[in-house]
Amino acid sequence: MNADETIxxxxxxxxxxxxxxxxxxxxxxxxxxCASCERVQYPPRSVCTACVAxxxxxxxxAGIGEIDAWTVVRRSxxxxxxxxxxxxRVRLAEGPVLLTTLPGSGPYRCGxxxxxxxxxxxxxxxxxxFAPLE
Amino acid sequence: MSVAVVGAAECDLGVTGLPVLTLQTQAITRAxxxxxxxxxxxxxxxxxxxxxxxxxxxxxxLDLDLAWSESTFVGGxxxxxxxxxxxxxxxxxxxxxxxISYASNQRSARSRSLGAxxxxxxxEAQFEAPHGxxxxxxxxxxxxxxxxxxxxxxxxxxxxxxxxxxxxxLLNPAAYRYDAGPLTVDDVLDAAPVSDPLGxxxxxxxxxxxxxxxxxxxxxxxDLPRPPVVVLGYGEATTNVSTAGPDDLLATGAIAxxxxxxxxxxxxxxxxxxVQVYDSxxxxxxxxxEGLGFAAPGEAPGLIGELALNTSGGGLSYCHPGQFGxxxxxxxxxxxxxxxxxRQVAGAQVALAHGTGGILSTHATVLLGVDR
Numbered sequence: 001m002n003a004d005e006t007i008x009x010x011x012x013x014x015x016x017x018x019x020x021x022x023x024x025x026x027x028x029x030x031x032x033x034c035a036s037c038e039r040v041q042y043p044p045r046s047v048c049t050a051c052v053a054x055x056x057x058x059x060x061x062a063g064i065g066e067i068d069a070w071t072v073v074r075r076s077x078x079x080x081x082x083x084x085x086x087x088x089r090v091r092l093a094e095g096p097v098l099l100t101t102l103p104g105s106g107p108y109r110c111g112x113x114x115x116x117x118x119x120x121x122x123x124x125x126x127x128x129x130f131a132p133l134e
Numbered sequence: 135m136s137v138a139v140v141g142a143a144e145c146d147l148g149v150t151g152l153p154v155l156t157l158q159t160q161a162i163t164r165a166x167x168x169x170x171x172x173x174x175x176x177x178x179x180x181x182x183x184x185x186x187x188x189x190x191x192x193x194x195x196l197d198l199d200l201a202w203s204e205s206t207f208v209g210g211x212x213x214x215x216x217x218x219x220x221x222x223x224x225x226x227x228x229x230x231x232x233x234i235s236y237a238s239n240q241r242s243a244r245s246r247s248l249g250a251x252x253x254x255x256x257x258e259a260q261f262e263a264p265h266g267x268x269x270x271x272x273x274x275x276x277x278x279x280x281x282x283x284x285x286x287x288x289x290x291x292x293x294x295x296x297x298x299x300x301x302x303x304l305l306n307p308a309a310y311r312y313d314a315g316p317l318t319v320d321d322v323l324d325a326a327p328v329s330d331p332l333g334x335x336x337x338x339x340x341x342x343x344x345x346x347x348x349x350x351x352x353x354x355x356x357d358l359p360r361p362p363v364v365v366l367g368y369g370e371a372t373t374n375v376s377t378a379g380p381d382d383l384l385a386t387g388a389i390a391x392x393x394x395x396x397x398x399x400x401x402x403x404x405x406x407x408x409v410q411v412y413d414s415x416x417x418x419x420x421x422x423x424e425g426l427g428f429a430a431p432g433e434a435p436g437l438i439g440e441l442a443l444n445t446s447g448g449g450l451s452y453c454h455p456g457q458f459g460x461x462x463x464x465x466x467x468x469x470x471x472x473x474x475x476x477r478q479v480a481g482a483q484v485a486l487a488h489g490t491g492g493i494l495s496t497h498a499t500v501l502l503g504v505d506r
Binding site: 011 | 247248254260261263264265267268269272276277278279280284326327328330331332376377379381383
C-alpha cells in the first residue's frame with residue numbers, strides 16, 4: 001500500500017468532478033465524452049477542449065492501458081505516504097493519460113500493459129490505480 | 135533587435151542568513167553599478183517570488199519610480215520571458231531602463247519542501263496529489279525513466295551531466311561546490327535515491343542566491359561603461375501544469391521555444407558558442423539540448439563534456455535559489471563580455487540561455503550576442 005488513506009486527507013471534489021468521484025464508489029472510471037465532437041478527455045473540466053462545447057457526458061473507461069512512464073518514489077511527499085512506491089503515467093486505451101500508482105516497487109517498463117484496480121479512500125470513494133496485465 | 139544587456143550581477147549566494155529584500159537589493163544595486171547606472175535611472179522592473187505583489191514590494195523598498203512592471207510567475211523560465219517583455223517595452227518606448235531581478239533565501243529559511251504544492255481548488259489536488267508525487271522530482275524522474283528506456287541508455291548518461299556541472303563549478307569561485315572536489319559517475323549513481331532513476335546528485339542544489347540584469351536601448355548601451363550584450367532573439371512555450379498533461383514527456387516545450395527564438399534571431403544552434411540551459415535535474419539538460427536542436431532525440435549525451443555548457447556550474451553545482459533563470463542570463467552575459475577567467479569560453483560571440491519552469495511546464499529561450 002503506497003498511502004495510508006486513514007491518514008491521507010480525502011481529495012477534494014467540486015460540482016464539475018462530483019459525478020466522476022461518485023462513480024469511483026462503484027468502481028467505475030469515467031472519462032468525459034463530448035457528444036458534439038466525440039472527444040474523450042480527462043480529468044473532467046467544464047468545457048470540451050476540442051470544440052468548446054459545455055454539455056459534456058460521461059463514458060466508462062474499459063480500464064485497460066499501458067505504462068507511459070514510471071518512477072519509484074523514494075521520499076515521502078507528506079503525511080500519509082510510505083515510500084518506496086511506484087508512481088506512473090498510464091495511457092488508457094481510450095487515449096487520455098492518468099497519473100496513478102502501480103503495486104510494489106518495480107521494476108516496470110514503458111509500454112507494459114496494465115489494468116485498472118481500485119484503492120479505497122476513508123469516505124467510500126476510491127482512487128483508480130493499476131496493476132500489470134502480464 | 136535594438137536592446138542590450140548593460141549590467142549583470144549576483145547577490146550573495148549559498149547560505150546567507152539574509153532577508154530576501156536585502157538579497158534583492160544586493161542583486162539590483164550591484165547590477166546597476168556594473169551598468170554605470172543608479173536606481174534613479176530605473177523605470178522598469180521585472181521580478182517575482184517576494185510577496186503577493188513582487189514588483190511593488192521591491193519598488194517601494196528601493197524607492198523606484200516605475201513606468202513598467204512585469205511579474206509573470208511560471209517558475210524558473212520567467213526571467214527569460216522577462217527579457218522578451220523588456221525588449222518589447224523598451225522598443226515601444228514605455229520605459230527605458232529595465233531591471234530583471236530575483237533572490238531567495240530558501241536555504242537559510244528552510245522553506246523548501248519535497249511534497250506536492252497542489253492548491254485544494256485546482257484539479258491536481260484531486261487527480262494527481264492523492265497518488266503521492268514528489269513535486270517536481272517525480273515528473274522529472276518519469277521523464278528520465280522514459281528517456282533511458284526509449285533511447286536504450288542507462289543512468290550513467292544522466293550522471294554525466296552532474297559530473298560535467300561539477301567540473302565547471304570547480305572553475306567558479308562563486309559556486310556552492312567550488313571546494314567540493316570532482317564528482318564521479320559512481321558518486322552520482324550511489325547517491326541517495328529520490329525518484330528513480332534520479333538520485334540526490336541528479337537534483338539541483340537548494341541554496342540562497344539570485345541576481346539581476348539591466349537592459350536598455352542599444353543606442354544608450356553604447357555610451358555606458360560595459361560592452362553591450364545585444365538581445366538577438368527570444369521565444370517561449372507553455373505546455374502543462376500536471377504530470378499527466380503532456381502527451382509526450384520527451385518532446386518538451388523547448389522545441390517550440392527554441393524554434394521561435396532561433397527564428398527571430400535568424401540563427402541556428404551551430405551559431406551558438408556557449409549554452410546555459412536550466413539544470414533543475416540532470417534529465418532537464420538532455421531534453422532541453424535535444425528540444426533546442428543541439429542534438430537529435432536521444433543523442434544529447436554525446437554533447438556532455440564537449441559543448442560549452444552551463445559554465446557557471448549550473449543549478450547542480452553552482453547555485454539554485456528556487457528559480458535559476460536569472461543566473462543563466464548573468465553567466466551568459468559574463469561569457470560574452472569575456473569576464474569568466476579560467477572558465478571563459480574563448481571568443482564567445484553568441485550565447486543561449488534557456489529557462490525551464492515547474493514540471494517542464496514553461497520554457498523560454500534568449501539568444502544574446504556581442505555588439506558587432
